Amino acid sequence: MRISGNFGVLRLLRRVEVPRSCLYSSSSTQAYDPLRILFCGSDDFSIASLKALHDEHVKRPDRIASIDVVCRPGKRVGRGWKNIREVPIKAAAADLKLPVHEVDTFRGWTPPELPAGPVNLIVAVSFGLFVPSRLLNASKYGGLNLHPSLLPDFRGPAPLHYTLMAGRTRTGITLQTLHLKHFDHGVILAQTPAPGLEIPNPKTCTVTELSRFLAPKAAQMLVDGIRDGLFVPPLREAGWLASEKGNGLVHAAKITPDDRHVDWVNWTSLDISRRNRTIGPLWNNAVVAKPSADGVPLFQHRRVILTEVEEVDPPRGCDVLSLVPGLPFVDGSPPFESNQQKNVYIFTRDGKLLCIRKMKVEGETSVDAFRAALKAKMTSSQPFNLDSGSFTPFYNPLS
Numbered sequence: 001m002r003i004s005g006n007f008g009v010l011r012l013l014r015r016v017e018v019p020r021s022c023l024y025s026s027s028s029t030q031a032y033d034p035l036r037i038l039f040c041g042s043d044d045f046s047i048a049s050l051k052a053l054h055d056e057h058v059k060r061p062d063r064i065a066s067i068d069v070v071c072r073p074g075k076r077v078g079r080g081w082k083n084i085r086e087v088p089i090k091a092a093a094a095d096l097k098l099p100v101h102e103v104d105t106f107r108g109w110t111p112p113e114l115p116a117g118p119v120n121l122i123v124a125v126s127f128g129l130f131v132p133s134r135l136l137n138a139s140k141y142g143g144l145n146l147h148p149s150l151l152p153d154f155r156g157p158a159p160l161h162y163t164l165m166a167g168r169t170r171t172g173i174t175l176q177t178l179h180l181k182h183f184d185h186g187v188i189l190a191q192t193p194a195p196g197l198e199i200p201n202p203k204t205c206t207v208t209e210l211s212r213f214l215a216p217k218a219a220q221m222l223v224d225g226i227r228d229g230l231f232v233p234p235l236r237e238a239g240w241l242a243s244e245k246g247n248g249l250v251h252a253a254k255i256t257p258d259d260r261h262v263d264w265v266n267w268t269s270l271d272i273s274r275r276n277r278t279i280g281p282l283w284n285n286a287v288v289a290k291p292s293a294d295g296v297p298l299f300q301h302r303r304v305i306l307t308e309v310e311e312v313d314p315p316r317g318c319d320v321l322s323l324v325p326g327l328p329f330v331d332g333s334p335p336f337e338s339n340q341q342k343n344v345y346i347f348t349r350d351g352k353l354l355c356i357r358k359m360k361v362e363g364e365t366s367v368d369a370f371r372a373a374l375k376a377k378m379t380s381s382q383p384f385n386l387d388s389g390s391f392t393p394f395y396n397p398l399s
Contacts, residue, residue, distance in 0.1 A: 030229030143178030156252035264326025
């Protein structure tokens with residue numbers, strides 16, 4: 001059928017009967033049905049977005065008709081796994097009197113059929129589970145996701161951690177569609193304008209502080225995106241960072257225990273400080289002496305967690321020990337007594353000296369580093385006797 005001229009278009013539109021009360025639109029937005037949202041979240045960052053959507057739902061039920069919440073089931077924690085730690089968003093959703101669905105896998109799970117019809121928009125914020133294409137395709141408007149970085153930089157599950165570990169002073173928020181196959185590869189619908197937001201106190205900022213700073217800004221971007229109907233086709237790509245950053249993009253992979261394992265050969269004191277502040281406490285393996293029946297000590301590796309570390313000025317005369325980064329040493333000569341006031345030091349690869357104030361040896365509690373080293377028999381019996389004093393190294397560099 002061929003239609004020509006405005007008269008033909010009007011004649012075709014009259015055949016499509018859409019009740020005007022069932023569409024939301026304004027002079028600056030795309031028209032869309034009242035939204036029946038399935039919100040997937042977990043932590044405080046996602047709670048801010050959930051509350052913002054709920055406020056919008058209360059004010060404009062013609063825009064957001066309903067919100068159902070999906071979260072992961074609680075996990076057993078503590079001695080004997082007797083206690084259950086619930087994800088924070090579960091209590092927040094209950095306070096808002098929103099339906100909650102606990103899902104540990106989407107396999108075989110289908111969103112509830114609501115009185116007004118099926119879910120038509122899925123929103124995932126700091127969720128962790130991949131929303132499968134089966135659910136996205138069944139949702140009229142697909143899915144939306146908020147990511148606390150300027151995508152494609154810091155694409156991955158730990159953008160806040162890697163932003164701080166990389167020493168960035170600016171960051172931002174990205175509103176994107178949920179991709180059918182990959183995390184963080186959707187169409188960017190909105191993004192913090194260039195050059196991004198200044199991170200407050202970037203030299204001391206923690207992940208928690210950065211999350212609190214970005215959460216309300218992300219929530220506002222989500223609500224604005226819904227008001228403007230950015231999710232309604234045709235979608236418009238709004239990303240700007242990729243063309244400016246080129247190949248200098250960082251992948252924000254999942255944080256694992258190995259990321260806390262200090263690499264004395266390659267990490268500078270600044271690297272160590274940033275990691276300790278962001279994902280600490282850091283750890284290493286140390287050689288300890290274990291008594292034997294014949295009097296000859298047996299050596300074994302024990303994990304040591306560095307619970308309190310501070311950069312200090314080197315004591316006079318210990319510069320020679322900077323040739324072996326990662327080798328801890330104590331000021332003074334044995335025999336040592338546990339009531340003595342001694343410090344445990346260690347040089348980094350860039351010649352900076354760290355003082356280990358407290359540490360936790362595997363199987364023990366966190367205590368003064370000198371006493372912990374003495375109890376675990378980590379120190380050698382052969383000190384370095386220098387003109388300015390004596391320094392006693394551990395048996396081996398931390399590894």
